Amino acid sequence: MNNDDDNDDEQPSTTITSLTNDFGQINLLNDSLSNNVDDQQKQQQQSSSIEYISYKDETQMPDIMRLIQKDLSEPYSIYTYRYFIHNWPQLCFLAMDQNVCVGAIVCKLDYKKRKLLRGYIAMLAVDEHYRKRKIGSNLVMKAIQVMIELNADEVVLETEVTNRSALILYENLGFIRDKRLFRYYLNGVDALRLKLWLK
Template sequence: TMEPAQAEGKLQEAKLESEATATSDDDSGISYTQYEGEHQLHHIQKLIEKDLSEPYSIYTYRYFLNNWPNLCFMAWSNGACVGTIVCKLDQDKKRKNRGYIAMLAVEKSHRKRGIGSKLVKLAVKVMIEEKADMVVLETEITNKGALSLYANLGFVRDKRLHKYYMNGVDAFRKKLWLTPPDE
């Protein structure tokens, strides 16, 4: 029999996998695609610069997009990019595979339609396939929309990071366990 934490991890994994169907259109007219290459970078950059408080250089985008293109997804509506997620997968100090959500943005006019959740689920599905043990991210403590979205997806608050962002705002580090945490 499985331990409760192990069962919870498997349940979370199954839930995320079943909800993250492939990149086809859904009934809202939004389609989802994996990042294809440099010709899409300006869409991602434009959306994120409008939305997030941190200024990122072109090199930061390329670091993520060139190394982990399979962990970047875009949401499209009528030919316009209305949402994006940019992630990576690496190993933590204990040599466990750890997914990291670096950037998530949804056009203001398209919020509250499940696009952000769907983008996270698509990225986490790939992280599960790549044997990630957990997913980590930071978000501003004042970003109620992001905090709510991640809580609804099963992310838990790990710690508060004092003046984490350049604008002086604190951040919460949030984690989603995909396998049971080590004791």
């Protein structure tokens, strides 16, 4: 009888300990889920504060150059920027946080061998403090949408083989690796040409 009584006494204690542990795990899980939701809400709020605008005039050029010169492997003169932006202003977009330019894309659209109307993404840059918020993807999609409206057949670009974040961004948007260009950049790094067919 004594042995049975001892066992009966132990079971509720064990059950309570088990339940306490379970509740502790549930609370930890709830805290983790709550933190994830909070992080997602913060990212959505941050992203929703970004406004995407079309290029308007020369006063925006310093902001575009400042962003792009930080990221690109080759220095461009102001004449290179003007070549693209003045000829294809409808293919230049800026991402703005309040009055601060935090992202920019510069593209062109012309015929390849008089047959294919090819869009070309010449430059894309996002301020390092604003990355991981889909700003680059949104800029690319805005430019591609205009290219589609202008009846483009394809879109191409080059990026360094070592630029993994750019490769992931473009491949997530449907671009494929078309060709490797050896020692393409002035720093000796190879490039990958990426292509997106629109038709």
